Amino acid sequence: xxxxxxxxxxxxxxxxxxxxxxxxxxxxxxxxxxxxxxxxxxxxxxxxxxxxxxxxxxxxxxxxxxxxxxxxxxxxxxxxxxxxxxxxxxxxxxxxxxxxxxxxxxxxxxxxxxxxxxxxxxxxxxxxxxxxxxxxxxxxxxxxxxxxxxxxxxxxxxxxxxxxxxxxxxxxxxxxxxxxxxxxxxxxxxxxxxxxxx
Amino acid sequence: xxxxxxxxxxxxxxxxxxxxxxxxxxxxxxxxxxxxxxxxxxxxxxxxxxxxxxxxxxxxxxxxxxxxxxxxxxxxxxxxxxxxxxxxxxxxxxxxxxxxxxxxxxxxxxxxxxxxxxxxxxxxxxxxxxxxxxxxxxxxxxxxxxxxxxxxxxxxxxxxxxxxxxxxxxxxxxxxxxxxxxxxxxxxxxxxxxxxxxxxxxxxxxxxxxxxxxxxxxxxxxxxxxxxxxxxxxxxxxxxxxxxxxxxxxxxxxxxxxxxxxxxxxxxxxxxxxxxxxxxxxxxxxxxxxxxxxxxxxxxxxxxxxxxxxxxxxxxxxxxxxxxxxxxxxxxxxxxxxxxxxxxxxxxxxxxxxxxxxxxxxxxxxxxxxxxxxxxxxxxxxxxxxxxxxxxxxxxxxxxxxxxxxxxxxxxxxxxxxxxxxxxxxxxxxxxxxxxxxxxxxxxxxxxxxxxxxxxxxxxxxxxxxxxxxxxxxxxxxxxxxxxxxxxxxxxxxxxxxxxxxxxxxxxxxxxxxxxxxxxxxxxxxxxxxxxxxxxxxxxxxxx
Numbered sequence: 001x002x003x004x005x006x007x008x009x010x011x012x013x014x015x016x017x018x019x020x021x022x023x024x025x026x027x028x029x030x031x032x033x034x035x036x037x038x039x040x041x042x043x044x045x046x047x048x049x050x051x052x053x054x055x056x057x058x059x060x061x062x063x064x065x066x067x068x069x070x071x072x073x074x075x076x077x078x079x080x081x082x083x084x085x086x087x088x089x090x091x092x093x094x095x096x097x098x099x100x101x102x103x104x105x106x107x108x109x110x111x112x113x114x115x116x117x118x119x120x121x122x123x124x125x126x127x128x129x130x131x132x133x134x135x136x137x138x139x140x141x142x143x144x145x146x147x148x149x150x151x152x153x154x155x156x157x158x159x160x161x162x163x164x165x166x167x168x169x170x171x172x173x174x175x176x177x178x179x180x181x182x183x184x185x186x187x188x189x190x191x192x193x194x195x196x197x198x
Numbered sequence: 199x200x201x202x203x204x205x206x207x208x209x210x211x212x213x214x215x216x217x218x219x220x221x222x223x224x225x226x227x228x229x230x231x232x233x234x235x236x237x238x239x240x241x242x243x244x245x246x247x248x249x250x251x252x253x254x255x256x257x258x259x260x261x262x263x264x265x266x267x268x269x270x271x272x273x274x275x276x277x278x279x280x281x282x283x284x285x286x287x288x289x290x291x292x293x294x295x296x297x298x299x300x301x302x303x304x305x306x307x308x309x310x311x312x313x314x315x316x317x318x319x320x321x322x323x324x325x326x327x328x329x330x331x332x333x334x335x336x337x338x339x340x341x342x343x344x345x346x347x348x349x350x351x352x353x354x355x356x357x358x359x360x361x362x363x364x365x366x367x368x369x370x371x372x373x374x375x376x377x378x379x380x381x382x383x384x385x386x387x388x389x390x391x392x393x394x395x396x397x398x399x400x401x402x403x404x405x406x407x408x409x410x411x412x413x414x415x416x417x418x419x420x421x422x423x424x425x426x427x428x429x430x431x432x433x434x435x436x437x438x439x440x441x442x443x444x445x446x447x448x449x450x451x452x453x454x455x456x457x458x459x460x461x462x463x464x465x466x467x468x469x470x471x472x473x474x475x476x477x478x479x480x481x482x483x484x485x486x487x488x489x490x491x492x493x494x495x496x497x498x499x500x501x502x503x504x505x506x507x508x509x510x511x512x513x514x515x516x517x518x519x520x521x522x523x524x525x526x527x528x529x530x531x532x533x534x535x536x537x538x539x540x541x542x543x544x545x546x547x548x549x550x551x552x553x554x555x556x557x558x559x560x561x562x563x564x565x566x567x568x569x570x571x572x573x574x575x576x577x578x579x580x581x582x583x584x585x586x587x588x589x590x591x592x593x594x595x596x597x598x599x600x601x602x603x604x605x606x607x608x609x610x611x612x613x614x615x616x617x618x619x620x621x622x623x624x625x626x627x628x629x630x631x632x633x634x635x636x637x638x639x640x641x642x643x644x645x646x647x648x649x650x651x652x653x654x655x656x657x658x659x660x661x662x663x664x665x666x667x668x669x670x671x672x673x674x675x676x677x678x679x680x681x682x683x684x685x686x687x688x689x690x691x692x693x694x695x696x697x698x699x700x701x702x703x704x705x706x707x708x709x710x711x712x713x714x715x716x717x718x719x720x721x722x723x724x725x726x727x728x729x730x731x732x733x734x735x736x737x738x739x740x741x742x
Contacts, residue, residue, distance in 0.1 A: 012380060
């Protein structure tokens with residue numbers, strides 16, 4: 001029997017999946033939009049508490065990692081395996097640094113008594129509880145996606161290393177790359193919503 | 199027609215044998231059958247649970263179930279029926295089996311993903327069962343409304359997690375079907391030559407992708423609230439429980455169309471075959487499927503008229519709800535117009551389809567009563583609602599499932615069942631159905647609320663009748679399943695085309711060979727052209 005007519009279906013499937021991810025975060029953004037329109041002033045006050053420095057650094061890190069992933073795909077297509085491996089490794093490091101930053105950022109917040117269900121939030125004004133609740137839920141979910149993306153990049157790294165991903169057969173890397181770009185893109189929306197609303 | 203070994207005899211991949219040839223199969227037909235067995239199991243279980251609920255309600259006061267057990271039982275009935283039966287029944291069973299064949303393909307585009315979806319489905323079911331035995335099954339109803347779902351002591355987290363996993367299964371199936379229709383379709387088959395069942399699955403798949411992620415995140419939020427107590431929906435901490443309802447119904451109303459659209463597709467397949475007449479309004483039916491998919495995504499808040507929305511919102515959602523009735527009516531009229539002046543051949547699948555048209559129409563029209571904001575206030579959360587959605591979901595999708603079972607059974611298993619018993623079962627189910635649900639309309643109008651294990655004395659007669667009808671219905675369903683299973687013991691094999699169908703599955707042997715088509719399929723210019731079928735039967739009559 002004939003095989004698959006072409007490989008473009010892999011990409012179609014991936015785009016459809018990415019679409020569901022956008023809707024997933026979209027629902028959280030809807031929550032954000034509603035609560036923001038009700039409690040604009042409190043959200044602005046909450047955003048001032050967040051550390052803009054961490055946000056900016058993490059944004060830059062993710063943008064660089066996205067560039068590295070894109071570079072690795074180009075390198076694979078040009079049969080430059082070592083460059084591709086280096087780029088993927090760089091992207092993985094970026095992901096790890098992002099998570100470490102997140103750890104310190106969350107850790108600092110928790111130290112100052114800002115975490116879901118903390119006394120400070122329970123006793124403080126209700127809308128600020130919403131802001132930080134959303135902050136933890138959205139960035140936490142995004143963090144999980146970073147971890148998944150890193151697993152995918154690591155798998156791609158292994159496959160490039162074993163020469164399973166080549167210029168003729170780069171669908172897996174392409175799709176993992178798409179996923180990483182999406183995770184990056186979602187951060188591009190999260191960053192202004194939480195850090196820049198002042 | 200040449201003979202080819204059926205897919206039962208040739209595992210795919212070929213290296214597996216025995217039980218592994220099923221558990222690790224990539225063959226869409228075997229996966230479809232594995233879904234069928236699981237779906238039937240859950241369906242029969244939930245039917246018995248539903249029977250138990252009605253038994254409790256047959257007489258006033260506490261009889262067979264305590265109030266707490268009653269709450270868990272109706273939640274379990276709802277969760278199983280919705281997430282484990284109605285949503286997967288038609289797409290996962292018959293869609294898996296027939297969508298690739300309908301479009302002349304040898305499998306779906308992602309066979310491994312297809313198998314993964316089955317495992318996710320089974321895992322979801324297993325988690326739901328597990329939650330039964332740990333701290334008790336959720337008693338919230340299948341809607342998991344906050345704040346109760348967050349504060350109750352029963353094991354809502356596990357139940358919600360089961361629904362979350364099942365959502366993934368449904369989403370991946372949808373993703374697979376869309377890609378398959380786009381990329382695996384026979385090159386000779388244009389968009390308007392696709393059979394209507396496959397069209398309806400295609401529209402359904404888009405709704406699955408569009409809506410399921412919303413309920414995924416909503417259920418995740420319920421879990422987060424239970425574990426971390428964030429307070430996103432807690433009014434004491436600035437949250438708004440109504441927002442939960444919005445998010446929930448943003449998925450769950452479109453999900454209603456995930457449930458009914460494939461059913462409509464089945465009916466659109468069956469009616470023309472047994473009327474020996476081209477389907478009336480092929481393009482209108484395709485268009486109405488898409489229109490339902492789009493408009494159905496914009497009506498979610500009609501579940502929330504009494505939840506505290508602005509009058510403007512109520513007005514808009516009420517209007518949009520009425521709009522959905524138009525494409526649904528287009529389908530009903532098209533089916534009836536197809537039967538008009540057709541050479542009707544009565545068979546069990548057609549009988550079930552006719553019952554579908556009647557029951558679904560009643561369900562649809564009572565939906566308008568509920569969609570009208572004024573009338574809704576009166577019957578909101580009463581048994582009227584229960585009767586309405588059982589008319590559409592059970593009388594609609596359930597009966598379409600029965601019709602599909604009887605229509606495609608000979609193709610899937612190569613065996614023909616006994617017609618007489620099938621008719622008796624159909625009459626029992628339909629008669630029992632009417633006895634069961636019509637009293638609920640009346641009870642609802644009289645003000646009997648849903649989800650209570652007890653009621654006021656004046657509702658006794660109606661509840662007794664409803665319970666009585668339930669017994670008939672359960673007996674009929676049992677007879678129907680037994681009759682189908684008994685077909686294996688009968689010697690009568692079904693030929694490749696027992697009904698005189700024209701879609702591609704009837705051009706190949708029953709059961710189909712592993713790669714579906716031994717020869718490249720011939721695509722007809724128009725998918726419902728019965729001139730060949732009627733010519734053949736005329737020639738046969740002349741020959742005799």
